[in-house]
Amino acid sequence: MIKITLPDNSVREYESGVTGMDIAKSISHNLAKEVLSVSVNGETWDLTRPIKEDVSIKLYTWDDDEGKHAFWHSSSHLMAEALQELYPGVKFGIGPAIESGFYYDIDLGEDRVLTEADLSKIEAKMLELARAKSTYAREDISKEKALNFFNAKNEVYKTELISELTDGTITLYKHGNFTDLCKGPHLPGTEYIKSVKVTSLAGAYWRGDEKRKQLTRVYGISFPKQKLLEEYLMVLEEAKKRDHRKLGKELELFMFSSKVGMGLPIWLPKGAKLRERLENFLKKVQMKYGYEQVISPHIGQKELYVTSGHFEKYGKDSFQPITTPQEGEEFLLKPMNCPHHCEIYKFKPRSYRDLPIRLAEFGTVYRYEQSGELHGLTRVRGFTQDDAHIFCRPDQLKEEFIKVIDIVLYIFKTLSFKDYVAQISLRDPNNTTKYIGSDENWEKSERAIIEAAAEKGLKTTQVIGEAAFYGPKLDFMVKDAIGRKWQLGTIQVDYNLPERFNLEYIGSDDKPHRPVMIHRAPFGSMERFVAVLIEHTSGKFPLWLTPEQCVILPISEKFNDYAKKVLNFLNNYDIRSLIDERNEKIGRKIRDNELKRIPYLLIVGEKEAENNTIAVRKQGEGDKGVMTLQEFATFLTEEVRKETELLTNTEEP
RNA sequence: GCCGAUGUAGCUCAGUUGGUCAGAGCAGCUGAUUUGUAAUCAGCUGGUCGGGGGUUCGAAUCCCUCUAUCGGCUCCA
Numbered sequence: 001m002i003k004i005t006l007p008d009n010s011v012r013e014y015e016s017g018v019t020g021m022d023i024a025k026s027i028s029h030n031l032a033k034e035v036l037s038v039s040v041n042g043e044t045w046d047l048t049r050p051i052k053e054d055v056s057i058k059l060y061t062w063d064d065d066e067g068k069h070a071f072w073h074s075s076s077h078l079m080a081e082a083l084q085e086l087y088p089g090v091k092f093g094i095g096p097a098i099e100s101g102f103y104y105d106i107d108l109g110e111d112r113v114l115t116e117a118d119l120s121k122i123e124a125k126m127l128e129l130a131r132a133k134s135t136y137a138r139e140d141i142s143k144e145k146a147l148n149f150f151n152a153k154n155e156v157y158k159t160e161l162i163s164e165l166t167d168g169t170i171t172l173y174k175h176g177n178f179t180d181l182c183k184g185p186h187l188p189g190t191e192y193i194k195s196v197k198v199t200s201l202a203g204a205y206w207r208g209d210e211k212r213k214q215l216t217r218v219y220g221i222s223f224p225k226q227k228l229l230e231e232y233l234m235v236l237e238e239a240k241k242r243d244h245r246k247l248g249k250e251l252e253l254f255m256f257s258s259k260v261g262m263g264l265p266i267w268l269p270k271g272a273k274l275r276e277r278l279e280n281f282l283k284k285v286q287m288k289y290g291y292e293q294v295i296s297p298h299i300g301q302k303e304l305y306v307t308s309g310h311f312e313k314y315g316k317d318s319f320q321p322i323t324t325p326q327e328g329e330e331f332l333l334k335p336m337n338c339p340h341h342c343e344i345y346k347f348k349p350r351s352y353r354d355l356p357i358r359l360a361e362f363g364t365v366y367r368y369e370q371s372g373e374l375h376g377l378t379r380v381r382g383f384t385q386d387d388a389h390i391f392c393r394p395d396q397l398k399e400e401f402i403k404v405i406d407i408v409l410y411i412f413k414t415l416s417f418k419d420y421v422a423q424i425s426l427r428d429p430n431n432t433t434k435y436i437g438s439d440e441n442w443e444k445s446e447r448a449i450i451e452a453a454a455e456k457g458l459k460t461t462q463v464i465g466e467a468a469f470y471g472p473k474l475d476f477m478v479k480d481a482i483g484r485k486w487q488l489g490t491i492q493v494d495y496n497l498p499e500r501f502n503l504e505y506i507g508s509d510d511k512p513h514r515p516v517m518i519h520r521a522p523f524g525s526m527e528r529f530v531a532v533l534i535e536h537t538s539g540k541f542p543l544w545l546t547p548e549q550c551v552i553l554p555i556s557e558k559f560n561d562y563a564k565k566v567l568n569f570l571n572n573y574d575i576r577s578l579i580d581e582r583n584e585k586i587g588r589k590i591r592d593n594e595l596k597r598i599p600y601l602l603i604v605g606e607k608e609a610e611n612n613t614i615a616v617r618k619q620g621e622g623d624k625g626v627m628t629l630q631e632f633a634t635f636l637t638e639e640v641r642k643e644t645e646l647l648t649n650t651e652e653p
Numbered sequence: 654g655c656c657g658a659u660g661u662a663g664c665u666c667a668g669u670u671g672g673u674c675a676g677a678g679c680a681g682c683u684g685a686u687u688u689g690u691a692a693u694c695a696g697c698u699g700g701u702c703g704g705g706g707g708u709u710c711g712a713a714u715c716c717c718u719c720u721a722u723c724g725g726c727u728c729c730a
Contacts (some may be wrong), residue, residue, distance in 0.1 A: 202726060557689050
């Protein structure tokens with residue numbers, strides 16, 4: 001007998017060789033029906049794999065990521081089997097479960113391509129194979145045997161993977177007519193998969209290397225119930241309605257013009273006002289934190305970026321230098337503000353007493369992004385960073401870094417961004433050609449970030465190889481409507497540029513010293529931040545930010561004059577409002593302005609004109625009753641004050 | 654940049670296999686109506702069907718190419 005410890009710390013005894021499924025059955029019939037995989041001492045196992053010693057287990061269902069993972073991973077094997085049946089000779093790459101669903105990378109050979117018409121065929125075949133109720137069987141074999149097995153099938157991608165594995169034994173999973181190199185875990189059988197959607201096709205380089213062959217990636221998602229698939233598709237539909245590209249157009253916030261150029265956003269009046277308000281908000285916060293605004297030009301001598309290292313790193317993949325006609329001087333559109341700010345630092349000798357110097361600029365930068373990369377406002381070729389560079393003494397670094405974290409968290413809080421990931425991006429020590437600077441500087445920088453984040457109690461994930469070429473970063477990642485992750489706020493420690501630009505300050509010892517730099521942008525870029533803000537709010541911006549706070553709706557043209565009076569009254573309170581003077585019925589005006597996501601609709605007719613009142617309607621909530629002009633102005637001003645309370649009453653940094 | 658898809662009026666979309674196929678709704682304009690809480694009615698305007706080539710007696714429809722957009726890959730200072 002062996003002892004099995006359950007998550008509630010209760011211990012049950014079973015025969016050696018008991019499986020996760022046996023245990024589930026012994027607990028409850030329903031659990032046995034729902035369980036998908038099992039954690040055995042922290043490792044996820046198949047439900048059918050025998051347990052032979054005392055362990056702690058946890059049973060995973062569809063409600064657990066681990067359960068879904070096993071489900072989707074098994075689905076990808078099922079899809080592979082379907083592909084093998086439909087397209088004989090297809091070679092398989094990898095086929096993992098992903099955050100929502102799964103994919104399989106396949107090589108169909110030279111003259112075959114999949115098109116979207118094939119997707120439903122694949123679905124149908126998958127469901128057919130699922131109903132065959134094949135079991136997923138695990139098998140450990142020697143590396144040599146595994147190589148022979150896949151060589152015989154000419155599975156070149158699999159043999160490449162196996163030959164790189166260092167484990168003595170290789171694990172295979174087999175179900176139906178399909179056998180795959182795989183660590184598992186898997187569902188007990190294909191019959192668990194009741195509902196399948198093959199969602200899309202894409203090209204994907206083998207092993208993510210653009211120099212290698214591009215395989216066809218088939219994406220899919222599957223569910224244990226048809227209803228769950230329908231719900232998933234509904235959620236996707238809803239998410240599409242929040243897409244900032246759609247809302248940006250509808251709400252007239254920004255546009256693109258292929259005549260101006262792809263990836264070059266154009267801010268329309270309403271979007272520009274919104275952005276301006278965000279900028280002013282941040283300026284106010286930064287002022288409290290001792291930042292000084294500067295303004296630098298949009299281009300800089302090529303030499304400046306040779307000094308900074310940007311030219312060597314990105315020169316080939318940037319907009320190419322612009323040259324002067326007479327002298328042939330070369331200028332680059334600035335891809336970063338830091339070199340300019342380094343020059344500002346060098347404007348005059350700095351004393352240790354002057355530090356930290358915090359130079360802030362809403363700096364517009366231009367970067368050549370590959371055409372396939374462009375995406376609405378989140379990935380563009382020209383954008384404005386809410387940039388600042390802090391030049392400080394080494395002994396001030398941690399304190400300064402923490403203050404920047406405070407600013408980022410404060411902004412996220414003010415704008416209700418709750419769902420973010422703080423990611424520490426470190427360099428890949430095995431790929432030093434990607435980075436500039438000494439190991440010592442890198443170690444110091446990385447330590448500073450890790451310590452500062454820990455000191456703030458920030459929950460972070462660490463990702464190797466994601467650092468900027470000059471230093472490590474603390475990035476704040478936020479998801480968009482359809483779950484894509486974008487980097488917004490970023491804080492970077494940099495010992496390298498001060499060296500390259502030979503920045504100095506005179507210490508208390510009357511000797512020159514090297515300052516440390518912090519690059520930081522709490523929004524990241526105005527474009528990307530506004531994009532994510534649109535998707536998070538689905539265009540219903542907070543009152544203090546929204547382009548138009550209220551719209552006055554006269555019942556008929558007879559009350560237009562009174563409407564103008566209301567408008568003037570509100571204008572005196574800096575309340576942003578407009579009148580819908582169209583010759584339409586009130587129901588129509590309400591509908592149209594609700595759709596424009598204007599927070600307050602103020603209806604004025606005979607009664608209101610007589611009594612100097614307005615009938616107030618809140619966006620999405622309906623009639624709020626009648627108020628006097630004064631009452632409403634006071635109410636709205638108070639609402640805005642509450643929203644921005646944080647802005648004006650921050651604790652002194 | 655690579656793979657796949659898409660591109661019809663300002664917007665959302667119809668247009669079977671190439672032959673009155675250039676359409677609808679909304680928006681816009683004009684007029685009527687003067688309206689009380691999510692679409693008043695009528696009339697009108699608007700498109701070399703993304704651009705350019707080609708096949709054909711004939712192309713929105715088929716082919717090539719360019720361009721932009723969408724979903725991914727790679728990249729992201």
